[in-house]
Amino acid sequence: xxRRNSARTTALAVMAGSILLAVPATADxxxxxxxxxxxxxxxxxxxxSFNLPGGTSTVYLTYSRTxxxxxxxTIKNTRTGSPTLTGAYLTYGDGSGRQQDLGNYSYxxxxxxxxxxQCIYYGGRDYNSGDxxxxxxxxxx
Numbered sequence: 001x002x003r004r005n006s007a008r009t010t011a012l013a014v015m016a017g018s019i020l021l022a023v024p025a026t027a028d029x030x031x032x033x034x035x036x037x038x039x040x041x042x043x044x045x046x047x048x049s050f051n052l053p054g055g056t057s058t059v060y061l062t063y064s065r066t067x068x069x070x071x072x073x074t075i076k077n078t079r080t081g082s083p084t085l086t087g088a089y090l091t092y093g094d095g096s097g098r099q100q101d102l103g104n105y106s107y108x109x110x111x112x113x114x115x116x117x118q119c120i121y122y123g124g125r126d127y128n129s130g131d132x133x134x135x136x137x138x139x140x141x
Contacts, residue, residue: 034080036060039110040071047139048122051077052129057086059124061139070139073110074124081106084127093119093137116141 036046044062051058056078062071074088087102090113101109102125113120118141123134 034075034107036062036071036073036075039073039075039108040064040112041067043067044071048135050133050135052124052126052133054128056128057124057126059088059122059133061120061122061135063139067114068116069112069114070120070122071110071112072122072124073108074126075108076105076126079127085125086127087125087132089121089123089132089134090115091121091136093121093140095121 037044040062041064043064043066045064046060046062048061049058052074057074057076060073060075062073064071070090072088072090074086076084076086083104083106085102086105086109087100088109088111089098089100090111091098092115097113099111099113101111103109109124119137120139121134121136123132125132
């Protein structure tokens, strides 16, 4: 009797393991391993962020005391690994000096701006947002 129950238990455990392997990944599995520091550099600290419409990408504003520059990174939350329209921009508070990175990227776009004594705008776009989205002026140095 013990052997029969043991064989039945083993068969059920194998079936359960097969079922667990067949369960599709959750939405949380779509988040990327990339960070603003991956895109901008390890000396950059995140000071603000927002999600693009639909949460398909997140736009991060960072600053490095080492370089004295701001960096904006638009990091994809979905369709990672597939090249799709992704962009990031920074401008001075008066709208001048625009620096941007726009292209078909698999993980992120990043742009840099040195803005001593200036306020800035920052923003991004992706395949889902339809246009540029941004915040500012603010983050004055």
